[in-house]
Amino acid sequence: MTMQPASTEIASRTAAIIQELKGLEGPLLPILHEIQEEFGHVPQAALPVIADGLNLSRAEVHGVVTFYHDFRARPAGRHVLKLCQAEACQSMGSDAVAAKIKQLLGIGFHETTRDGSVTLEPVYCLGLCACSPSAMLDGEVIGRLDDEKIDEILAEVRS
């Protein structure tokens, strides 16, 4: 696991991101995306800095961060595996695929394996609905999941 940055460091790096993006119209989402890119999650220590930088209340910033599924309160595992659970994938057996992967990894959705190797998440549509069931591993798209592809995915996240 990487070391967690100290809160003073979070504050200074957050301030730099705000400085860079606050000229945009409606800068909060771009700033939050950039912070998550920088730290792997949106640390609590960043929130008062954002509130201060954009002249918002901390409650407003907290409200926005917690509204969106993408923003993480804590870092994810080294890999993030998203399994599509929407209707098109359901019609091609995504339930069974998810059940198998959960069992092999020993975790459920929104959980990270104990060794920190992978976080498993549901996603509602990757736009690969003619290639169902589909998944996304660290931003790479995978379609027509079958046992062979599941094995490849698991080999990659465990390596």
Place this chain on the structure above:
Amino acid sequence: MIPRIYIPGDSGALALGAEKVAKAIAKELAERGIEAKIVRNGSRGAYFLEPMIEVATANGRVAYGPVKPSDVKSLFDSGFLTGGHHKRWLGAPDKIPFLAKQTRLTFARCGINDPLSLDAYKSLGGLKGLQNAVAMAPADIVKQVTDSGLRGRGGAGFPTGIKWKTVLDTTSERKYIVCNADEGDSATFADRMIMEGDPFVLIEGMTIAGIATGATKGFVYIRSEYPHAVATMNKAVEIARKAGVLGVNVLGSPNAFDMEIRVGAGAYVCGEETSLLNSLEGKRGVVRAKPPLPAIQGLFGKPTVINNVISLASVPIIMDKGAAFYKDFGMGRSRGTIPIQIAGNVRNGGLFETAFGLTLGQIVDDIGGGTATGRPVKAVQVGGPLGAYFPRALFDTPFDYEEFAKRDGLIGHAGITVFDDTADMLKQARFAMEFCAIESCGKCTPCRIGSTRGIETIDRLAAGIEPEKNLALVTDLCNTMKFGSLCALGGFTPYPVMSSITHFPEDFKPASARVAAE
């Protein structure tokens, strides 16, 4: 002439291994010492044939697919660079039945060339619509779009020209064009395909919208689940800016227009237009009450055109060929073409652009070729997670906004998910409620609370607890959600639930009765 090999970079093709194929081809070229140019094009949308590669030969393009990395050596041995025969040989791409049967207006260029080549875009008619528009008065552009009969392709089907007219007629020192690219509905990928495969058509459409309404700034709000589309659009905007398509003098005219690409953060409800506007402003993606209409008070309180990707991408052809040309396609009040996305458990899945009016049966059986599993079709869900499930008995329904509404359905963003006879419709109805509960923005009670009570009630039905009473309760709850919710999320969740109950009542009988019946 150096041979050109086209390998799609579209995420659907990538998901099926296009990158590995591209690497294998590059390696083989190097080993054999052959000089050839690899072009990464978009996808033509025949996903059952992806990865579909094409080579430019003296007699035109020849396609091969679906290509696996293990096919590459034998492709070279068969002389595929000159169109040689191989088990993956498909012939001229335009002659492949799935593609030949289509009427491609919006997707005319998608998948043919490198999506980021502005020259290739222009060579296939790109920018002609914008060139016409810069020479016209704004009101005339709006009239052209109104006369074309184009209706919002995001799902609501509201006439695009009327929306634009409202913005044009509203006085303000600042106006916006917002493109809704938060394509969250399952079974839909048309927006993704156009952004990855022909991004300039969207930029052109938005610029025309800007000139027509007096807006000088545009935003494309793309969902975060589409990283490839985000990357392509960002590059395309940069190229358009350098070429003077965007900027203070659009194509050398006095019109100014520029745009930014913004990325969502995983909230389905942000596909609802007012929630999207809040999200762009940096707020929680909570739905706003209407009125005021976004056309009058939209982004940052300014008059805003908010249109779906496909609506905007259909504008250039209308401005190029004229309103009458576009209006000539279609039926009833559904004019022009619609990119139907055939998805789920289907043999020939992909994007099929055609004039309105094909029946559901023609789409699913003739074009889609039935299920991928080979089992009978039980149900098709039309219009994404908020669309109704139709049984085979309704397969004579023509693809048309009004015809679907008459049968308590909707065409939405024109995605169709096919299910075979193993589907359990009670489970699908429960999922519709569950999805609504996960994605509800929480502003209105019928959606926020109703969806959770809906899950519980359907669970009681499944357990055989007071079935008649609970079925009546679900029906009543759906009625409340339909008429009491602020937006389509809570308001349309009853469609999949009630259509499942109405058309597949046997799946809602208690488990014990179902077992007894079998």
